[in-house]
Structures are given as C-alpha cells and as structure tokens.
C-alpha cells in the first residue's frame with residue numbers, strides 16, 4: 313500500500329538485521345508507529361550507540377572509550393582468549409568463568425597477527441585460548457594461528473566439551489560455556 317510507504321521502509325530496514333524476518337519486522341514497525349514515545353526512545357538509544365560506541369583499538373571489543381575496560385584493567389589474568397565476535401566476549405563475561413583478556417578475530421591477516429603479538433608482549437600473556445565454537449573451519453584457524461605464534465613461548469589451549477560442534481556461543485547455555493572454558497585442554 314502506497315499509503316504505508318514510511319512503514320514499509322521501516323520494515324525493509326528492520327529485516328536487514330540478524331534474526332528478524334518479515335513477520336517480526338512488520339510487528340515491530342507497527343508497534344513503533346503506534347507508540348511514538350517508545351519510538352523516540354529508540355531513536356535516542358540509537359543515536360547514543362552511533363556517537364558513543366567504538367571498537368577498542370587493542371582487542372576489537374565494543375567500548376565507549378578508545379580502549380575498552382577489559383584491556384584497560386591490569387589486574388586481569390595473563391591469558392588471551394581469541395574469539396569470533398564482541399558478542400562472544402559478552403557471553404563469556406556473563407558466564408563469570410574467565411578473567412583474562414580477549415581478541416576479536418574475524419579473519420587472519422598480518423595486521424591481526426601483529427596486534428596479537430603486541431598484546432602478548434604488553435600484557436605478558438602466558439596462555440592463548442582458542443575460544444571458537446568447534447568446527448573444521450575453526451580448527452584450521454587455530455592451527456594457523458598457533459603456527460604464526462609458535463616462537464613466542466606461550467601455551468595454547470582449546471575450549472573443552474560442553475559447546476556442541478558447530479553451534480554458536482549465543483545459543484549455548486552459560487553453564488556449558490563456563491564449563492568449557494574451565495575444562496580447556498592444552499594443544
């Protein structure tokens with residue numbers, strides 16, 4: 313309907329976000345059109361995220377500052393968990409099972425390897441945990457990373473069972489993830 317052009321535009325944008333199909337997008341758009349006060353609160357929250365949130369220069373986590381509060385905390389353990397996304401950091405932090413540092417790695421390249429080497433040096437990291445959900449592709453990624461960092465005199469470990477193969481962390485219950493980190497094994 314031409315008369316609903318603005319709502320249709322909103323539905324289209326909402327559909328571009330993860331886990332939102334046409335049905336949910338339409339429901340959301342209609343609810344925002346109905347409750348203008350809530351819609352304005354959403355606009356305000358979005359503006360805050362756009363102007364205040366940036367990627368931490370050291371680890372790639374989201375932060376309100378150039379350096380996130382985890383990288384900025386010298387009291388954390390000298391362990392580095394390599395994860396796939398800032399969402400994984402949130403999940404692991406929520407599990408309370410880990411008190412080291414993180415690095416968000418989407419794909420391996422020379423720049424990322426240099427960044428990881430710098431963290432190892434600056435934070436005196438003794439152990440690297442590959443905190444990827446287990447699957448063939450991630451195993452290859454761990455092996456490649458281990459090879460690139462093998463001269464640095466650090467231990468490598470892999471999160472243990474408890475995280476089912478191929479399942480993303482956000483779909484794993486917190487207890488399983490906490491157990492998987494505690495029971496990590498050396499590789």
Ligand SMILES: [Zn+2]
Nearest residue numbers: 368371380383
């Ligand atoms: Zn950071």
